[in-house]
Ligand SMILES: Cc1ncc(C[n+]2csc(CCOP(=O)(O)OP(=O)(O)O)c2C)c(N)n1
């Protein structure tokens with residue numbers, strides 16, 4: 051009997067599955083671990099439990115305890131030993147359980163991880179990935195809803211990225227792991243298991259480069275730049291504006307350090323208006339950096355000052371108040387109105 | 393206390409170093425089972441069967457604990473457990489965002505908390521509802537944290553009870569610093585003991601791996617600070633058994649820092665009371681710090697969002713149920729003839745009432761107003777923040793006025 055001829059569509063079906071962001075991150079980790087025996091996963095509760103968000107679910111069972119390490123409870127220890135492992139030739143992927151618990155590791159990240167390559171003039175590389183679930187909107191207690199990505203983007207020597215959808219989650223994880231530079235992957239925790247964001251992930255596709263931003267919706271009235279957990283509200287705003295006859299362009303920044311603002315400049319030169327959305331406080335932040343660079347590059351195209359819709363310059367409030375703190379549809383539309391009516 | 397020479401480096405896999413007894417290496421490696429045995433070094437004054445053991449070292453610290461006082465401790469634990477269970481249930485009903493159960497740790501918390509004097513200071517982690525209760529913090533004041541209306545309710549100075557600390561280990565350094573302050577203020581080693589003070593700080597077995605905890609030990613030691621490090625070893629740090637944190641029993645770590653460490657049966661309220669009184673006494677007299685490892689068990693999930701069936705077996709819980717902290721006091725009272733059924737019934741009725749009040753309070757808790765976001769960020773508020781608040785409030789007022 052002749053073997054059935056596979057149509058291209060069938061092949062694609064076999065390599066494409068629909069999944070959540072959480073599952074895509076898990077699959078991305080799995081793919082990297084299969085491809086390279088030097089890839090390790092380490093963190094608190096990442097093994098048997100599969101992480102408190104289950105992003106590492108099943109990996110210890112399949113790859114063993116020497117590849118997926120339930121570490122002692124110490125973030126400085128997790129990152130510090132990951133650096134040593136990396137120097138020794140491993141590619142550790144560290145999980146920080148919640149962004150609010152990364153600060154014990156701040157010293158190792160800033161003093162060692164970020165500077166190893168520079169200090170040794172490239173003789174040592176530190177291919178460590180630090181995964182950080184971040185952002186609010188999950189009704190949690192203190193330290194579980196913060197957005198510290200600007201702090202890390204401020205550190206030369208580190209690369210910082212954030213995913214907002216399953217396709218990026220799948221590829222950014224693998225690209226971060228294969229990067230010879232240390233990469234912090236900020237994962238939008240409130241979107242991990244969002245079924246609304248489930249999307250087909252084709253594992254044979256060619257992904258966009260890791261450090262590139264992307265236009266995710268075209269428009270010409272104003273531009274919204276956002277990343278990670280703020281993408282859905284930016285897209286909702288564009289949909290709502292469309293109903294009023296205004297077409298908004300939405301850009302997913304994706305890479306926070308280095309920033310890739312070429313597509314933003316190009317867009318703002320057409321729209322003349324920019325709204326930057328982020329959950330982090332705005333003072334001395336990524337949103338401010340984007341605003342500064344856009345006014346520098348697009349000064350003569352701007353029809354209105356760059357608007358920032360962000361968390362307030364306060365600690366993250368008790369979660370009963372987080373709906374005020376996290377940029378919502380009304381606040382984004384209000385900023386769009388401000389930009390358009392300037 | 394054994395000297396370091398008395399223990400040898402454990403042969404990996406030959407035994408669970410952190411607990412000095414029982415589960416097989418495979419079980420430890422699998423992380424499936426924590427031990428139920430505290431080992432020979434465990435200080436216990438009341439057996440799980442309710443039998444009072446004599447102890448020449450610690451009995452003097454219980455001289456005032458007559459039948460009435462013991463009934464008081466029993467009542468404390470029953471009320472605290474009932475409030476804990478009610479809060480857990482309220483989380484299930486959507487009234488609380490999360491709950492952190494203390495089930496099983498009542499004796500460790502009530503015993504150590506009742507050892508404190510009003511002038512002493514306690515630094516909790518996030519599970520110390522029983523200690524809060526002994527400090528006079530109304531259980532209702534804890535709920536705001538878990539209903540997410542507040543980050544911390546009570547006035548720490550009023551109760552001698554610091555805010556809950558969620559970032560693992562942070563509070564150990566803060567407590568060491570507070571105790572240094574007590575010493576610098578001349579509140580240690582006075583002839584009149586009423587003039588002396590001490591600090592106690594609570595943390596878990598998992599926390600012992602944090603740099604802050606290690607540094608807290610170093611600071612307390614170097615400054616002879618009057619601080620009792622009270623580690624509740626409840627066998628688990630979420631899904632990781634204590635073996636993930638240490639090769640040797642945790643209390644033995646104290647030796648390396650130069651102060652005494654002691655392991656107490658954390659399910660024995662009398663032992664926890666006596667040993668903590670002793671430790672605080674040492675601190676007040678200038679012989680601090682002291683490390684206490686309360687050997688206990690987290691009988692419920694880590695929090696209401698946790699699913700322990702993923703990492704531990706239920707027979708472990710069954711074994712610990714036999715060591716229940718409340719049941720042994722009840723058995724002892726009944727055995728000694730000082731606990732009549734009437735008394736147990738009245739405590740249960742009181743607990744029901746306590747829970748009902750808690751419930752009523754919780755269901756009627758108001759949400760905080762939006763201006764709370766901006767309030768008290770600083771002692772001296774920058775003008776820019778005032779302006780941000782005003783801008784946001786007027787934006788909100790715009791909705792009320794139908795502008796949008
Ligand atoms: C610095 C930091 N890292 C991680 C966490 C997340 N976390 C909360 S509780 C916990 C386990 C703590 O275990 P243990 O110290 O034994 O205390 P227990 O919860 O058992 O009382 C972890 C990892 C945290 N709160 N802070």
Ligand SMILES: [Mg+2]
Pocket residue numbers: 596597598624625626627628629630
């Ligand atoms: Mg514990």
